[in-house]
Amino acid sequence: MATNLASKHQTTLDTAVRALHERTFFAHYPENPSPEVYGENADKEGREKYTSRLDNKFDELLQENPENWAGQEESPYEQQPLGIKYPFFAPETLISRAEEAYHQWRKVKPADRAAILVESLERMKARFFEIAYATMHTTGQAYMMSFQASGPHAADRALEAIASGYEEQTRFPESTEWEKPMGKYNLKLNKSWKAVPKGVALVIGCSTFPTWNTVPGMYASLVTGNPVIVKPHPKAVLPIAIVVAELQKVLAENGLNPNICQLAVDADDRLITKELAENPKVKLIDYTGGTEFGNYIESLKGKTVFTEKAGVNSIILDSVDDLDKVAQNLAFSVSLYSGQMCTAPQNFFIPEGGIKVGGETVPYEEVVQKIADAVTGLVNNPKAGPHILGAIQNPATTERVKGAATIGGNAVLTTCDFSNPMFANARTCSPVIYEVEASNKESYSRELFGPIMLIIKTKDTDQSIELASDMAREHGAISCGAYTTDPVVKEKIMDEMSLAGTPVSFNLTGGIFVNQNASFSDFHVTGGNPAGNASFTNPEFVIKRFTWVGFREPVVG
Numbered sequence: 001m002a003t004n005l006a007s008k009h010q011t012t013l014d015t016a017v018r019a020l021h022e023r024t025f026f027a028h029y030p031e032n033p034s035p036e037v038y039g040e041n042a043d044k045e046g047r048e049k050y051t052s053r054l055d056n057k058f059d060e061l062l063q064e065n066p067e068n069w070a071g072q073e074e075s076p077y078e079q080q081p082l083g084i085k086y087p088f089f090a091p092e093t094l095i096s097r098a099e100e101a102y103h104q105w106r107k108v109k110p111a112d113r114a115a116i117l118v119e120s121l122e123r124m125k126a127r128f129f130e131i132a133y134a135t136m137h138t139t140g141q142a143y144m145m146s147f148q149a150s151g152p153h154a155a156d157r158a159l160e161a162i163a164s165g166y167e168e169q170t171r172f173p174e175s176t177e178w179e180k181p182m183g184k185y186n187l188k189l190n191k192s193w194k195a196v197p198k199g200v201a202l203v204i205g206c207s208t209f210p211t212w213n214t215v216p217g218m219y220a221s222l223v224t225g226n227p228v229i230v231k232p233h234p235k236a237v238l239p240i241a242i243v244v245a246e247l248q249k250v251l252a253e254n255g256l257n258p259n260i261c262q263l264a265v266d267a268d269d270r271l272i273t274k275e276l277a278e279n280p281k282v283k284l285i286d287y288t289g290g291t292e293f294g295n296y297i298e299s300l301k302g303k304t305v306f307t308e309k310a311g312v313n314s315i316i317l318d319s320v321d322d323l324d325k326v327a328q329n330l331a332f333s334v335s336l337y338s339g340q341m342c343t344a345p346q347n348f349f350i351p352e353g354g355i356k357v358g359g360e361t362v363p364y365e366e367v368v369q370k371i372a373d374a375v376t377g378l379v380n381n382p383k384a385g386p387h388i389l390g391a392i393q394n395p396a397t398t399e400r401v402k403g404a405a406t407i408g409g410n411a412v413l414t415t416c417d418f419s420n421p422m423f424a425n426a427r428t429c430s431p432v433i434y435e436v437e438a439s440n441k442e443s444y445s446r447e448l449f450g451p452i453m454l455i456i457k458t459k460d461t462d463q464s465i466e467l468a469s470d471m472a473r474e475h476g477a478i479s480c481g482a483y484t485t486d487p488v489v490k491e492k493i494m495d496e497m498s499l500a501g502t503p504v505s506f507n508l509t510g511g512i513f514v515n516q517n518a519s520f521s522d523f524h525v526t527g528g529n530p531a532g533n534a535s536f537t538n539p540e541f542v543i544k545r546f547t548w549v550g551f552r553e554p555v556v557g
Contacts, residue, residue, distance in 0.1 A: 046129020061244065076391035097259040098200045105257070111170065121155045123250060139390075142337070157519045158216065192551045194551075201227065210232055214288070235394075285305045286305075313343065314349060317348065335389055345514055349467060407443045412435055418430040438463060480504045
């Protein structure tokens with residue numbers, strides 16, 4: 001049956017591989033949740049399916065004989081447990097089953113593996129709305145972000161990983177006749193090569209983007225022939241559980257062991273991530289989350305590890321054409337999902353002499369006030385605020401925002417009070433803004449996860465660039481925004497930040513924001529600074545998951 005899937009999805013794969021090379025806009029899965037695209041009743045049915053899951057067992061997985069059932073999810077909008085229970089398996093059971101499945105999966109041709117995986121994304125597409133509501137009520141993302149990030153954008157990132165892995169495994173011939181002239185005779189050898197997968201893979205998910213951050217590593221390992229154990233964050237299981245369930249069904253339909261991809265959940269009284277990660281039979285690990293645990297994952301011996309950790313993201317303000325538009329763009333960036341994005345800006349470097357706006361110099365204080373006013377205006381906009389801010393996933397984030405005064409800066413905007421008209425019990429918090437001196441490096445040299453914005457007054461733009469690049473080199477950065485109308489300054493920012501392994505978005509004002517990364521075009525994380533050692537999806541993200549092994553023998557006759 002996989003052969004039929006190969007012909008069914010070949011055009012999709014070819015188009016995706018071409019998109020990888022061209023880096024222009026490409027989206028296989030439409031991000032618009034309109035009825036014209038997904039069907040008249042898709043949203044209603046997705047919401048009903050999500051609701052029907054509450055206080056029930058998630059029994060779709062094709063993983064037999066669970067030892068127990070466990071679940072710890074809570075809705076940030078309702079601040080009530082979801083009551084969903086998932087099958088629990090001990091780490092040794094998961095790894096044993098993965099090893100057994102490995103020897104079947106590794107023998108499937110790369111083209112057939114890729115086709116099976118694309119088919120699973122098509123099944124996922126049919127459940128984008130259910131996944132959206134699952135994401136809303138586990139992460140606190142607003143509805144539109146939940147739909148787009150966990151649905152089409154995640155599926156495109158998965159397709160990107162599949163396409164990259166498919167290309168890397170098929171770029172060389174499977175076999176050839178090698179002939180070397182030796183004078184009176186020619187030396188002939190039959191040569192062949194196999195792309196041999198590394199072994200059992202573990203993917204450790206995060207609580208804020210349970211599919212978008214999980215599927216790249218998951219599908220990169222699968223397409224290269226490795227069985228995968230998906231270990232989601234205990235507070236955000238349902239979105240990725242749906243994806244795993246759909247993939248298992250496709251595997252079973254094609255006569256393959258569904259344990260090629262397994263879901264692993266923590267028991268209420270037993271956290272299993274370290275047990276899985278430290279097991280010598282686990283050869284590959286993908287991790288998204290905090291720096292401390294990420295450093296631990298990177299320290300494990302005998303593993304090939306791909307990490308995305310925390311970063312200290314900067315905005316460098318030098319000169320602009322329209323300060324109001326810039327302020328609105330930055331206000332949106334810090335408010336989007338209440339700053340709970342790895343790409344959200346935190347440190348805003350502004351020269352004490354102000355910035356140039358057209359031919360005029362606008363004083364530093366006025367620039368700060370413009371940004372603060374833009375944030376306040378967005379938060380207080382009843383049509384925009386709730387849909388942009390969403391809810392706070394973790395109570396610790398709210399406490400961090402409320403305790404931001406301990407940073408020791410001058411308060412510009414301190415109230416984090418914000419109510420969602422649709423969800424009276426939602427855990428919410430709007431952005432706070434503090435000014436700190438450039439000399440007080442300790443205050444802005446770590447990630448303050450959540451809607452916390454620091455204004456750093458610098459001597460001049462040169463110091464802003466120096467500090468932003470230092471922060472990225474020493475503490476990591478995943479994004480950087482810069483505003484300048486001076487080509488010399490632009491070139492300097494580009495050069496310094498590239499050496500710090502940090503991508504830069506210049507002069508954004510309209511409907512594109514520093515937080516956003518486009519699949520098939522933007523590399524997410526560079527792997528070039530402490531924010532992470534990997535980048536999806538560049539070739540290294542897939543080629544480190546398998547090994548080329550060659551075979552040769554003399555041609556007979």
